[in-house]
Amino acid sequence: MSMEYSVPLYWRNRINYYRLIGGKCKKCGRIFFPPYNRCPYCGSDEIEPVELPRTGKLLTYTVSYNPPEGYKLQTPLIIGLVDLGVAKVVAQITDAQPDELKEGMDVEAVVRRIREDRTAGLIHYAYKFRPLVKQE
Amino acid sequence: MGVYVKSYGLTKLGRSYFKSLYDLVNDALSDMDDTTKPDLIIVSSLFTSTSIGQLDLASKIAEITGYKGVPAIRVETGETSGHNAVLMAFRLLASGQYDNILLVGAEKTTEFLAARMYKEISKVFDSEYEAYMGVGHASLHALAMKEYMRRYGKTHRELAYWPALMHQNALNNPYAALRFPVDQDSVVKANTVSDPITLLDSYPLVDGASTVILTRNPNSALAEIKYAAAATDVMPITHKEDILDLPALRTVYNRIKEESGGDLSIDIFEVTDQFTITPYLIFESIGIADKGSSVDMVNNGLFDRSGQYPTNVTGGLKARGHPFGATGLYQLSEIAGILSGTFPISMEDAKEALILGINGLGSNASGILVGRR
Numbered sequence: 310m311s312m313e314y315s316v317p318l319y320w321r322n323r324i325n326y327y328r329l330i331g332g333k334c335k336k337c338g339r340i341f342f343p344p345y346n347r348c349p350y351c352g353s354d355e356i357e358p359v360e361l362p363r364t365g366k367l368l369t370y371t372v373s374y375n376p377p378e379g380y381k382l383q384t385p386l387i388i389g390l391v392d393l394g395v396a397k398v399v400a401q402i403t404d405a406q407p408d409e410l411k412e413g414m415d416v417e418a419v420v421r422r423i424r425e426d427r428t429a430g431l432i433h434y435a436y437k438f439r440p441l442v443k444q445e
Numbered sequence: 446m447g448v449y450v451k452s453y454g455l456t457k458l459g460r461s462y463f464k465s466l467y468d469l470v471n472d473a474l475s476d477m478d479d480t481t482k483p484d485l486i487i488v489s490s491l492f493t494s495t496s497i498g499q500l501d502l503a504s505k506i507a508e509i510t511g512y513k514g515v516p517a518i519r520v521e522t523g524e525t526s527g528h529n530a531v532l533m534a535f536r537l538l539a540s541g542q543y544d545n546i547l548l549v550g551a552e553k554t555t556e557f558l559a560a561r562m563y564k565e566i567s568k569v570f571d572s573e574y575e576a577y578m579g580v581g582h583a584s585l586h587a588l589a590m591k592e593y594m595r596r597y598g599k600t601h602r603e604l605a606y607w608p609a610l611m612h613q614n615a616l617n618n619p620y621a622a623l624r625f626p627v628d629q630d631s632v633v634k635a636n637t638v639s640d641p642i643t644l645l646d647s648y649p650l651v652d653g654a655s656t657v658i659l660t661r662n663p664n665s666a667l668a669e670i671k672y673a674a675a676a677t678d679v680m681p682i683t684h685k686e687d688i689l690d691l692p693a694l695r696t697v698y699n700r701i702k703e704e705s706g707g708d709l710s711i712d713i714f715e716v717t718d719q720f721t722i723t724p725y726l727i728f729e730s731i732g733i734a735d736k737g738s739s740v741d742m743v744n745n746g747l748f749d750r751s752g753q754y755p756t757n758v759t760g761g762l763k764a765r766g767h768p769f770g771a772t773g774l775y776q777l778s779e780i781a782g783i784l785s786g787t788f789p790i791s792m793e794d795a796k797e798a799l800i801l802g803i804n805g806l807g808s809n810a811s812g813i814l815v816g817r818r
Contacts, residue, residue: 371587377564
């Protein structure tokens with residue numbers, strides 16, 4: 310059995326990966342994702358975790374036919390830049406074919422399988438975005 | 446106190462399956478043909494702990510170059526590693542701490558299948574929130590390219606003037622990896638890597654090595670390093686204020702301009718054009734083109750070798766190739782060669798050249814101002 314990816318690293322990030330936790334600077338008010346211990350805009354260390362909105366707009370996206378190793382089964386991989394209003398997120402777009410996507414469309418976050426760690430079998434989950442399912 | 450390029454050596458970029466990284470360094474050293482003993486060696490390489498499985502590469506380079514005993518360090522700042530190796534050497538020489546520094550840039554990117562290298566290369570972006578999601582080098586540039594085309598109403602074909610120009614420029618560079626012409630239509634129609642980026646919008650994966658000796662001794666030097674500067678910006682692209690802006694590179698450019706008395710007269714630009722979109726972002730970020738206007742300027746020939754801003758006259762990363770850790774040293778070697786008339790491509794009236802490099806979409810930026818001797 311060989312394990313390629315660090316388990317502690319994944320474990321430390323899991324809440325951010327599952328629930329889209331960003332950072333909010335108490336000093337300048339900026340919200341950012343991924344969260345850091347210090348504000349990337351003003352340098353303050355007064356940062357509180359903040360759960361980001363789960364819906365936003367798909368600013369732009371690309372369909373990757375030659376992704377890095379480890380994502381072959383998901384190829385072509387759709388990568389989107391999503392604007393959640395308070396912050397932006399780069400993520401995979403799922404549950405849609407490329408021709409169903411449009412810039413500016415509403416999308417929502419879901420938790421999905423990102424990759425499997427070879428023979429170790431550990432499955433990594435995190436956020437992806439899909440076209441917003443309208444509730445009647 | 447001045448800092449000068451004493452000599453340089455290069456290998457032809459390409460897929461060197463039958464040569465090791467050390468063979469390539471040896472070839473560059475032979476090409477340089479300079480036995481000046483350095484009092485410091487600075488090595489620039491990104492992927493060697495994966496590609497050839499070696500740490501403390503600097504010591505091994507010192508030994509295989511015949512300079513066992515000389516202190517040696519390695520610089521790694523992603524795609525600007527070579528540029529920052531030059532910056533470090535420039536400052537150390539200018540401060541009088543050393544007299545002669547040997548710079549060695551070397552990279553092997555063909556030791557594994559391309560998908561494995563793409564995974565390594567994706568780490569030049571944020572590892573835990575971008576590379577982790579399967580976002581590759583081309584994909585983040587593709588997001589920028591698509592956003593650029595949308596915001597300014599430009600077509601892929603218009604942008605493709607750049608790769609066609611680079612292939613044209615590389616025809617005369619014997620060290621270039623891709624020495625064949627392409628036209629704008631074939632760029633657009635090539636296989637898609639990450640849309641809209643096609644194979645011909647992208648740099649080729651290559652192996653190569655470059656060696657440079659920087660010195661404080663002005664006698665018989667090829668060129669002068671007039672100034673070098675660097676700056677950093679946010680790493681995740683989601684922290685950027687604007688995906689199309691490179692503020693760290695603007696800081697570097699303005700710093701170099703200030704250092705030159707507020708006025709720059711650049712005869713040759715040499716920029717890191719990883720993908721078709723990258724040079725446009727660079728020109729608009731440093732201000733030699735207004736936002737959204739660089740595509741028209743490029744299409745009007747302003748960045749051709751005979752234009753107002755001759756850029757990447759040896760083919761750029763696009764056609765010369767992008768040997769990552771060695772890229773900055775290829776740029777410096779070629780520029781020093783052109784300014785001194787020792788390179789196969791000549792530009793007789795050129796007196797000053799500016800080398801600019803970015804990592805990713807601008808998390809690290811570096812600039813080197815080079816003058817004719």
